[in-house]
Structure formats: structure tokens, C-alpha cells
Amino acid sequence: MSSGTRKNWAPRAFPTDPRATTRLREWLESGAEGKLDVVGLDLSDADLSGGDFSESWFSDSKLRNAKLVGAEFYRSDAEGADFSGADLTQASLVRGNFDDAVFRGAVLDGADMVKASFYDVDASGASLRGARIMGASLVDVDLRGADLSHAVLRENSFKVTVDHRTKVEGLSGTVFGPVQVIDDQALRHEIGGTELERWVRERGGSIEVLPLADGQRET
Template sequence: MSSGTHKSWVPRGLPHDAEASARVRDWLLEHKSGGLDASGLDLSDSDLSGGDFSESWFAETKFINAKLTDAELYRSDAAGADFTSADLTNTSLVRVNLDDAILRNAILDGANLVGASLYGVDAVGASLRGAALMGSSLIQVDFRGANLSNATVEENTFKVTVDQDTVFEGLHGTLFGPIKLVADDDELELGGSQLERWINERGGSVRVLAPRNRSASGPSTESPETNPTAEPPA
């Protein structure tokens, strides 16, 4: 989006919180293309759809039930932000820092998360149908009950937690495991060809890559076939 878009854009609904609402109003009145500093503020229940928030600061910001559809958050810092039940359909989250964020029951259908960082994210029940995840770091992400149907991965670190309710149908591309499968109060680690088979049996079309942490002294001690004798739940 251009700076002109920022000048002409008007939010559909300001947050109920007085301090947060005033911060957004002041930012709009400045007529600048720079990012919004809303760190630690409560933007819950607002409708900021279509806004250009490139390189903004949203660390620890609350976006509970907020609408950010078609918004631009390129290179923003949203570490620790709470997006519970937020609507981020078709939102650009390219290179956004989402470490320790909460995405519980959030809608990220069609979202662009290329190069984003998601470490320690709670994405239980989140919908990422058709999301672009290429190059994003997915480490210690809780995807239990999440919908990853038709999402695209490309050499993604995919060290996530899933369960039998996680939807993989149409998930395609390449990734690095292993994942943690939680079933019946038990946990099973799946990696390598075992992980590839398990996802593809659920409608995915992925290729699990061998670990790339090789050293000059020899191959990695990490085996691409994690716990090969264990039988994952059907």
C-alpha cells in the first residue's frame, strides 16, 4: 500500500478502549506513512480492515475479536499480541514477529505469513485455510484443532503440536519436522518419512525434508526418522 492509502483510509470501527482509540486517531491525523505504535494497548473489538500498518509496534497489544481483514502488517512487531478470535482473513503478515502471540480461534484464511516468525504461539482452533506459510518459522506452535487445509509450506521449520482434530487436507509443499502428536493423554513424536506419510494419509501432499543442521565433522546426529518403530494413531 502507498502512503496515500494511509492518508485516505478510515477505520470501520475504533477500539472501545479510550487510550487505544485516541492513539489511532492521533496516528491518522499525523498523515504519515510510518507505523502505528500501539504496544500494550487494547484494540479489541475494533475494525481496522484494509489499513496499512506496515512496520508498526503491536507488542503485547490486544486484538481480541478485532477485524483486520485485508490489512497490511508488513515487518510489524506483534510479539506477545493477543489475536484471540480475531479475523485476519487475507491479511499480509509478511516478516511479522508473532513470537509468543495468541491466535486461539483466529481466522487467518488466505493470510500471507511468508517469512513470519511464530515461536511459542498458541494457535489452538485457528483457521489457516489457504494461508501462505513459505519460509515462516513454526516452532513450538500449538496447532491442536487448527485448520491448515490448502495452506502452502516451503522448507518450513514445522516443530508444532497437533492432535486428531488438526486438519491437513490440501496442505502442500516441503517442511522440516518433527511434530508432536497429542492423542488420548499421550504424546508421540513424528518425523521423517513417518511424518510425511501421516500427514499425506490425512489429505496433505507434503514432503518432509532431512534435517539441514549438518556440521563439518559429519552428518547430524538427529535422525530424519523419529521413533520409526512407533505406530502413530490412525
């Protein structure tokens, strides 16, 4: 790679889609601090581990089965992006916008999700073991079959859907509920407060459900 390559980083494997590869190469070879714009492009199966994509644009892009280990997405906009099966182990999603995104079967073990936004997100079957989900907004997030073992929560909006396959062993911290629970008969129940605390405790976790502040309404 030329000396102008962005921060001397290069993908371990480029996307198979030629348009996405061309965009990445142009961005790297510019040597600039500018943001990457891959809106609507297909970066599936690429290995972009360790890349710094701070404040970049991934809206409606496809990153299916991509390797993004340790990647930096600080303040990036990935609204509507598809991360199905992607590996985001130890990635930073701090203050990113992931509304309407898909993380089905993705790995976010140890990921930093502080103050990130997740509205209407499909994270079913995802692994978030040890993730830091602090001050984040999780609203209408599908966590059925997800693994939240030893994840840390702090004052999150946590209006998620879980089921008997959702793992919460070692889950700790504070949340605002309520949570939708789908039982073995596929019936949906809404639980919050002490009932939600008990549900988590019975499965090996320990959380505190915070009351809504005066004037704060559930959405």
C-alpha cells in the same frame, strides 16, 4: 475525515478502549508515513480491515475479536500480542514477528505468512485455510484443532503440536520437522520424516519432510 488522514483509510469501527482510539486518531490525523505504536494497548473488537500497519508496533497489545481482513503487517512487531478470535482473512504477515502471540480461534484464511516468525505461539482452533506459510519459522506452535486445509508450506521450521482434530486436507509443500502429535488418549508422540509424511497423507495432504542440512541442529 480530514485530507491529512493516512492514505485516506479509516477504521470501520474504533476500539472501545479510549486510549487505543486516541492513539489511532492521532496517527491517522498526522498524515505521516510514520509507524503506528500501540504497544500494550487494547484494540479488541475494532474493525481495522484494510489498514496498512507496515513496520508498526503491536507488542503485548490486545486485538481480541478484531477485524483485520486484508490488513498489512509487513515487518511489524506483534510479539506477545493477543489475536484471539480475530479475523485476519487475506492479511499480510510477511516478515512479521509474532513470537509469544496468541491466535487462539483466529481466522487466517488465505493469509500471507511468508518469512514470518512464530515461536511459542498458541494457534489452537485457528483457521489457516489456504494460508501461504513459506520460509516461516513455526517453533513450539500449538495447532491442536487448527484447520490447515489447502495451506501451502515451503521449507518451514514446523515444530508444531497437532492432534486428531487438526485438519490437513490439501496441505502441501515442504517442512523441517519433527511434529508433536497428541492422540485420543492425550499421549504425546514425536514424528518426523516419512512417518510425518504418512500422517499427513492419511488425512488428505501431501508434504515432503526435508532433512536437516549438515551442521543444522534441531532446536
